[in-house]
Amino acid sequence: MNWKRTLGVDNLSEEYRFAWDESTGFTSAKKIPDHWVPTTCGYCSVGCGIEIGVKDGHAIASRPFAAHPVNRGKLCPKGLSEHYTLESENRAQYPLLRHRGKLKRVSWDEALSVMAVRFRTTQKAYGPEALGVLSTGQLVTEEFYTLGKLVQLGFGTNNYDGNTTLCMASAVSGYKISFGSDGPPGAYEDMEIADVVLLIGANLADNHPILCQHLEANHHKTLIVADPRVSKTAMMADIHLPLKPRSDLALLNGIAHILIRYNLIDREYVEKHTVGFAELERFLDAYTPERVAELTGLRQETIFKTALLYGRAKAGFIGWTMGVNHSTIGAATVNAICNLALLTGHIGRAGASPFSITGQCNAMGTREAGFASSLPGYRKFDNAQDRADLAAIWGVDESRIPVKRGLAYPDIVEATVAKKIRALWIIATNPLVSYPNQDVLRHGLCNLDFLVVQDGYHPTPTTELADLVLPAAIWGEKEGTYTNSERRVSKVNQAVAPRGEARSDFDIFLALAEKLRCREELYPGWTTVEDAFNEWRRVSQGRLCDYSGISYALLAEHGAVQWPLTEGATPKGTSRLYADGQFQTPDGRAKLVCTDWAPFPEQPTAPYPFVLNTGRTVEHWHTRTKTREVPILERLSPRAWLEMNPRDAKKLGLRSHDSVDVVSRRGRVREVELRLTEITAPGQVFMPFHFAETNVNEVTQDAFDPISREPNYKQCAVRVERSGVNA
Numbered sequence: 001m002n003w004k005r006t007l008g009v010d011n012l013s014e015e016y017r018f019a020w021d022e023s024t025g026f027t028s029a030k031k032i033p034d035h036w037v038p039t040t041c042g043y044c045s046v047g048c049g050i051e052i053g054v055k056d057g058h059a060i061a062s063r064p065f066a067a068h069p070v071n072r073g074k075l076c077p078k079g080l081s082e083h084y085t086l087e088s089e090n091r092a093q094y095p096l097l098r099h100r101g102k103l104k105r106v107s108w109d110e111a112l113s114v115m116a117v118r119f120r121t122t123q124k125a126y127g128p129e130a131l132g133v134l135s136t137g138q139l140v141t142e143e144f145y146t147l148g149k150l151v152q153l154g155f156g157t158n159n160y161d162g163n164t165t166l167c168m169a170s171a172v173s174g175y176k177i178s179f180g181s182d183g184p185p186g187a188y189e190d191m192e193i194a195d196v197v198l199l200i201g202a203n204l205a206d207n208h209p210i211l212c213q214h215l216e217a218n219h220h221k222t223l224i225v226a227d228p229r230v231s232k233t234a235m236m237a238d239i240h241l242p243l244k245p246r247s248d249l250a251l252l253n254g255i256a257h258i259l260i261r262y263n264l265i266d267r268e269y270v271e272k273h274t275v276g277f278a279e280l281e282r283f284l285d286a287y288t289p290e291r292v293a294e295l296t297g298l299r300q301e302t303i304f305k306t307a308l309l310y311g312r313a314k315a316g317f318i319g320w321t322m323g324v325n326h327s328t329i330g331a332a333t334v335n336a337i338c339n340l341a342l343l344t345g346h347i348g349r350a351g352a353s354p355f356s357i358t359g360q361c362n363a364m365g366t367r368e369a370g371f372a373s374s375l376p377g378y379r380k381f382d383n384a385q386d387r388a389d390l391a392a393i394w395g396v397d398e399s400r401i402p403v404k405r406g407l408a409y410p411d412i413v414e415a416t417v418a419k420k421i422r423a424l425w426i427i428a429t430n431p432l433v434s435y436p437n438q439d440v441l442r443h444g445l446c447n448l449d450f451l452v453v454q455d456g457y458h459p460t461p462t463t464e465l466a467d468l469v470l471p472a473a474i475w476g477e478k479e480g481t482y483t484n485s486e487r488r489v490s491k492v493n494q495a496v497a498p499r500g501e502a503r504s505d506f507d508i509f510l511a512l513a514e515k516l517r518c519r520e521e522l523y524p525g526w527t528t529v530e531d532a533f534n535e536w537r538r539v540s541q542g543r544l545c546d547y548s549g550i551s552y553a554l555l556a557e558h559g560a561v562q563w564p565l566t567e568g569a570t571p572k573g574t575s576r577l578y579a580d581g582q583f584q585t586p587d588g589r590a591k592l593v594c595t596d597w598a599p600f601p602e603q604p605t606a607p608y609p610f611v612l613n614t615g616r617t618v619e620h621w622h623t624r625t626k627t628r629e630v631p632i633l634e635r636l637s638p639r640a641w642l643e644m645n646p647r648d649a650k651k652l653g654l655r656s657h658d659s660v661d662v663v664s665r666r667g668r669v670r671e672v673e674l675r676l677t678e679i680t681a682p683g684q685v686f687m688p689f690h691f692a693e694t695n696v697n698e699v700t701q702d703a704f705d706p707i708s709r710e711p712n713y714k715q716c717a718v719r720v721e722r723s724g725v726n727a
């Protein structure tokens with residue numbers, strides 16, 4: 001108890017004292033740091049430069065890093081409050097081992113010894129593939145690279161994937177099929193240069209807010225937004241295309257049909273740099289404006305107008321995110337986007353790009369460092385030369401490099417259900433909120449003999465189920481690099497010490513390798529993340545994602561740069577790929593792909609009449625593990641909601657703010673606040689996916705893209721009931 005306060009002699013002057021700060025003017029004295037540490041935002045893939053204010057060893061403020069080329073002195077609400085994530089109450093601080101049903105604190109030595117023994121015993125009993133690993137887009141690139149070696153060479157399993165398969169695997173697969181390699185061809189500045197910007201399934205205003213600056217800097221553009229909802233981004237558009245759910249592929253084929261029919265294509269580019277035109281032309285005959293209008297629900301004039309604008313543009317930019325990727329036809333839809341760019345030559349030039357805007361802060365780093373859907377440096381599992389090159393760099397026998405990828409994320413989950421995977425290591429992700437159809441996942445995780453969850457936070461729904469919890473340092477507590485959506489490599493710096501006994505993921509991987517007695521073989525002489533980065537530079541050398549010219553010293557001197565940057569090149573990096581029309585295919589030509597539209601797998605029926613769409617809100621990040629502990633964000637958006645069109649609500653006798661249940665064939669989400677709005681069209685409902693307490697993934701469908709294995713989060717059939725009526 002504060003006696004002075006009780007006696008009225010303490011007026012909290014220290015608490016509320018203000019002082020002058022050079023960057024912000026008069027402000028709370030508590031918020032003026034001793035020093036600022038430059039780093040990169042740890043939330044989304046925009047990759048904003050940020051500075052952490054440190055006072056007495058604690059992070060007390062965040063501000064934009066003014067010199068960073070991405071955000072130019074601005075941050076979104078998550079970035080501005082990011083320092084709060086470091087000292088939140090739910091941080092994991094000590095290794096915890098389950099004993100007689102309860103998690104008990106143990107030493108690091110015991111934790112890692114038990115982990116090594118249990119994983120090895122499981123592999124001995126059931127084969128190396130009985131161990132699965134699920135990673136994340138949250139680690140630094142150096143950690144992905146270190147982890148990949150540990151999993152594939154140390155443990156000898158390739159059943160390794162990341163939560164990145166839940167968000168951008170379709171973009172990866174699509175790029176590989178069309179261009180022969182992953183790698184977004186464009187840059188953010190293309191949004192400022194293009195005269196036509198077409199965004200498909202991309203609500204930048206909520207999900208990548210700082211990119212809106214780049215859009216707004218372009219005053220001569222026509223902005224077209226294709227989205228079934230009137231999202232905040234659709235509200236910024238010159239033309240909004242409110243297409244039917246999952247009809248984007250039909251729209252893209254319809255646009256391609258018009259471009260070819262009215263000779264709005266770049267025939268010289270097509271002839272010189274692509275294959276498959278004649279076949280595509282024949283295939284697109286079926287996508288007449290009449291049929292596409294029917295499939296999409298758009299008027300033929302609107303489809304024509306969109307096609308003519310894109311076809312006649314000097315530089316056309318197409319950006320997409322999860323609205324495209326979260327689908328059973330996600331990879332094919334990406335191919336259809338790439339088709340448009342190739343047909344018109346809108347690629348490899350200023351303002352012209354088919355551009356996947358990815359999800360997490362370092363999802364791109366996982367794509368490049370590989371080990372999941374490809375080998376490091378965009379090498380292919382099935383390419384003998386690629387395997388031989390890697391083996392030579394690592395000094396290991398070629399037979400240790402897998403000849404095909406292991407199980408993808410959903411297949412790892414299925415393998416836990418089938419008891420083929422018996423031990424699982426989950427790193428920095430929270431699938432018991434984020435995975436579709438939670439029931440299947442719960443079943444699989446409960447089947448395991450041993451579950452290790454390594455995370456910066458505890459408790460989370462996933463750590464609560466673990467046999468072993470390893471506390472990890474998070475953003476602000478460790479060093480490395482992130483790569484953003486435009487291939488820009490940014491330095492991540494440590495500002496404060498990890499909480500409690502938490503260690504960086506890098507240190508955990510090295511310590512585990514020590515227990516497995518493979519540290520010196522896999523990581524010869526390594527002590528710092530820079531050692532990992534320097535090996536990664538050599539591994540990437542000569543590849544599309546060449547980092548060989550990037551060093552920590554260069555990043556410190558010149559700031560963030562785009563790959564490829566070859567050794568000895570000027571430190572500017574490369575704004576665009578494929579400027580010379582040479583693609584990463586054996587003959588150097590990109591592929592025009594015939595991509596047939598198909599309806600989404602679970603159509604509405606009388607018992608389940610609504611199409612449920614899921615997505616995000618600007619205040620929260622993924623499963624809200626971090627942002628629910630940030631007071632300002634939590635106050636702005638404290639609970640989930642369901643958006644419904646007022647006409648549908650009237651038929652159901654529901655009113656705004658009613659408490660409703662959302663029910664699908666798989667489960668029920670109880671007591672969701674109903675919001676009536678014209679943002680969502682009749683027959684559709686929308687719900688954000690951040691909230692563990694009202695988890696939309698209790699009802700979403702575990703249907704997956706056959707190529708990318710990405711889930712179809714965006715559409716499933718549900719009904720909506722007043723809470724408490726039929727529960």
Ligand code: SF4
Nearest residue numbers: 041043044048076079
């Ligand atoms: S836009 Fe993304 S990277 Fe930038 S501050 Fe916001 S969350 Fe961070």
